[in-house]
Amino acid sequence: MVIKTGSSAVSGVAAGPWRTAGQALVRNRPAMSALAILLLVTFACIMAPFYAHDIAHTDPFTSNVAGSFSLNGQNVDIMQPNDNPLHLGLSPAGPTWHPSAYFLGADSQGRDVAARLLYGGRNSLLISFSAALLCIGMAALVGVLSGFFGGVVDMVLSRLMDIMWAVPVYLFAISLSIVTISQGLKIGPFTVESDNLLIPIVIIALVYVPYAARPVRGRVMTLRNAEFVMAARSLGVPRWRILLVDILPNISATLVVLAPLLTALALLAESALSFLSIGVQAPAASWGTIIQDGEGLIYTRPMVAIAPGLAIVTVVLTLNILGDGLRDALDIRETSRKGS
Amino acid sequence: MLTALLRRLAQTLFVLFGISVLVFLVFFATPGADPTARIAGKNASPETMEKVRHEYGFDRPLPVQYATMMKKLFITRDLTSYVDRGEPVVPEIVMAAPVTLSLAAGGAAIWVIASVTMGTVAAAFRGTLIDRGLMILGLIGISLPVFWLGQVANLVTQARYHDTWMFSWVPGLGYIPFSESPTGWFRALIIPWIVLAVLFTGIYGRVLRADLVAASGEDFMRTARAKGLSPARVLLVHGLRTSMITFVSLFGLDFAQLIGGGALLTEVVFGLQGVGRLTYQALSNLDLPLIMASVMYSAVFVVLANAVVDVIYVFLDPRVRDA
Numbered sequence: 130m131v132i133k134t135g136s137s138a139v140s141g142v143a144a145g146p147w148r149t150a151g152q153a154l155v156r157n158r159p160a161m162s163a164l165a166i167l168l169l170v171t172f173a174c175i176m177a178p179f180y181a182h183d184i185a186h187t188d189p190f191t192s193n194v195a196g197s198f199s200l201n202g203q204n205v206d207i208m209q210p211n212d213n214p215l216h217l218g219l220s221p222a223g224p225t226w227h228p229s230a231y232f233l234g235a236d237s238q239g240r241d242v243a244a245r246l247l248y249g250g251r252n253s254l255l256i257s258f259s260a261a262l263l264c265i266g267m268a269a270l271v272g273v274l275s276g277f278f279g280g281v282v283d284m285v286l287s288r289l290m291d292i293m294w295a296v297p298v299y300l301f302a303i304s305l306s307i308v309t310i311s312q313g314l315k316i317g318p319f320t321v322e323s324d325n326l327l328i329p330i331v332i333i334a335l336v337y338v339p340y341a342a343r344p345v346r347g348r349v350m351t352l353r354n355a356e357f358v359m360a361a362r363s364l365g366v367p368r369w370r371i372l373l374v375d376i377l378p379n380i381s382a383t384l385v386v387l388a389p390l391l392t393a394l395a396l397l398a399e400s401a402l403s404f405l406s407i408g409v410q411a412p413a414a415s416w417g418t419i420i421q422d423g424e425g426l427i428y429t430r431p432m433v434a435i436a437p438g439l440a441i442v443t444v445v446l447t448l449n450i451l452g453d454g455l456r457d458a459l460d461i462r463e464t465s466r467k468g469s
Numbered sequence: 470m471l472t473a474l475l476r477r478l479a480q481t482l483f484v485l486f487g488i489s490v491l492v493f494l495v496f497f498a499t500p501g502a503d504p505t506a507r508i509a510g511k512n513a514s515p516e517t518m519e520k521v522r523h524e525y526g527f528d529r530p531l532p533v534q535y536a537t538m539m540k541k542l543f544i545t546r547d548l549t550s551y552v553d554r555g556e557p558v559v560p561e562i563v564m565a566a567p568v569t570l571s572l573a574a575g576g577a578a579i580w581v582i583a584s585v586t587m588g589t590v591a592a593a594f595r596g597t598l599i600d601r602g603l604m605i606l607g608l609i610g611i612s613l614p615v616f617w618l619g620q621v622a623n624l625v626t627q628a629r630y631h632d633t634w635m636f637s638w639v640p641g642l643g644y645i646p647f648s649e650s651p652t653g654w655f656r657a658l659i660i661p662w663i664v665l666a667v668l669f670t671g672i673y674g675r676v677l678r679a680d681l682v683a684a685s686g687e688d689f690m691r692t693a694r695a696k697g698l699s700p701a702r703v704l705l706v707h708g709l710r711t712s713m714i715t716f717v718s719l720f721g722l723d724f725a726q727l728i729g730g731g732a733l734l735t736e737v738v739f740g741l742q743g744v745g746r747l748t749y750q751a752l753s754n755l756d757l758p759l760i761m762a763s764v765m766y767s768a769v770f771v772v773l774a775n776a777v778v779d780v781i782y783v784f785l786d787p788r789v790r791d792a
Contacts (some may be wrong), residue, residue, distance in 0.1 A: 297731035
């Protein structure tokens with residue numbers, strides 16, 4: 130260990146911390162594969178309209194129970210008689226594993242599950258990325274104010290975080306969602322309709338603020354008493370300048386590491402809210418709403434619920450691996466415990 | 470030390486007060502909504518509306534409304550839900566509590582055993598394939614949405630393999646009280662327990678491994694090794710003991726959240742009528758009195774657990790104790 134750190138010091142000009150971290154991340158093979166998979170999934174979801182119009186030739190947002198599609202030259206009804214001995218009732222078509230026609234089968238309204246999966250991914254990813262960004266912004270604000278100014282500011286903010294943290298996260302998110310989605314939101318002259326994606330984005334960001342603000346606050350408090358900050362203060366550097374020049378660059382690593390982990394949490398929260406039909410509103414889709422659609426079909430056409438679940442697991446897993454990689458690369462763990 | 474405890478108590482009470490105000494404001498003072506109409510339910514007669522308005526003091530200032538609500542919840546305990554045919558709210562929660570408690574306790578037992586095993590084994594085989602494999606398993610556990618895992622478990626145990634020897638013992642979805650049939654209780658809950666425990670096993674196993682690895686660099690561990698103790702003894706007795714501190718504090722908070730209704734998604738998927746599902750139903754019906762009661766119930770558990778964890782810290786850590 131000691132020899133390693135020594136060798137880099139010898140090699141002339143030392144690379145900046147971000148550059149070193151970037152190189153460490155590129156060498157981290159699991160993290161790089163995770164990033165590749167994540168980009169691939171994101172790209173596939175962005176291409177959703179292309180898939181729906183030009184490959185599958187379906188409209189994934191209108192119900193189509195009476196229709197049919199052609200598979201290998203044969204005409205197949207979307208709604209088919211059940212497999213049970215009496216052939217009572219109808220089931221949607223199962224997976225054809227044929228990209229041009231109902232690859233993953235149809236849902237109970239006869240819509241193409243594969244196309245909905247891609248469209249749903251757009252919403253799920255958009256919501257979780259935006260929510261994570263917003264949450265980090267708010268958490269940085271709270272953490273910096275709390276840690277840098279201390280005293281009354283810290284006490285008020287910390288108690289507020291305690292209060293928010295005391296309500297189970299999902300219950301908190303569900304409460305806010307139900308209130309806003311049932312009646313929309315009117316703030317002064319602005320009206321937010323209940324199907325606006327801003328609602329889940331803001332709610333998810335809000336409920337995870339205490340989770341993200343805590344490490345930021347801790348980091349800022351350590352920095353506040355660090356020697357270089359003391360030095361700046363004794364030189365008479367104004368507080369805002371210390372905040373911008375000395376504190377912010379030093380918490381950015383903490384924020385960067387939090388980003389993928391928060392995105393993962395946000396994706397899980399979004400899917401849970403949508404699963405309870407208080408996230409993304411029909412006919413728009415998200416991975417959570419598709420799992421909800423699939424709940425009634427779970428015993429006959431399990432693929433409707435399984436496919437979006439696998440998509441969620443894949444994205445959350447890659448985000449977590451990426452987060453681990455970033456943490457190792459930026460070496461965010463307290464260095465004091467490393468010792469020998 | 471006494472002052473530390475007293476200060477903590479004061480903070481606890483303050484947080485509880487804050488939560489009750491927050492919940493009250495979210496549900497009773499959201500702009501543009503009349504709580505009277507919500508409590509009285511749809512198509513309520515003008516007389517009922519008038520009665521509700523008067524009973525809850527909605528014709529009076531907000532602080533009075535708040536005080537009335539708290540009195541009905543904690544002192545007279547006669548908060549009733551008009552949406553649900555005048556059902557008193559407090560007994561409903563008392564009925565749901567054992568279901569949630571059974572679910573959380575069983576799940577916790579599984580995840581504690583599984584994660585301690587996982588974390589210790591991974592730390593013992595640090596850097597090997599076993600370590601990597603266990604950590605990836607943990608990561609997958611963290612990445613599974615619990616409601617989806619529950620559905621897949623239902624698919625396997627209730628349908629696909631239900632008629633085979635493997636899962637024919639699984640009863641239909643729902644709760645069987647322990648007093649009615651202990652074995653039925655166990656069989657009805659074992660699948661929900663496992664599903665609930667998967668996420669936490671992942672989190673705790675990974676945390677424990679990281680702490681064990683960090684502890685292995687500490688001086689007292691080196692001393693233990695230098696004394697000639699066996700590696701197993703060093704890891705299990707010296708390492709595990711100090712590394713359990715994070716584990717225990719995490720556990721206190723998570724367990725309290727689960728008891729307070731945090732297991733709602735598991736309860737919904739497995740049809741268990743626990744506190745979480747009750748809260749969810751109350752929320753979907755906008756049954757304000759029930760929402761107020763159940764959210765307060767869960768907040769009490771979480772805040773108390775927070776306080777208990779802190780008090781345990783005060784006792785455990787001399788630095789906090791003497792400060």
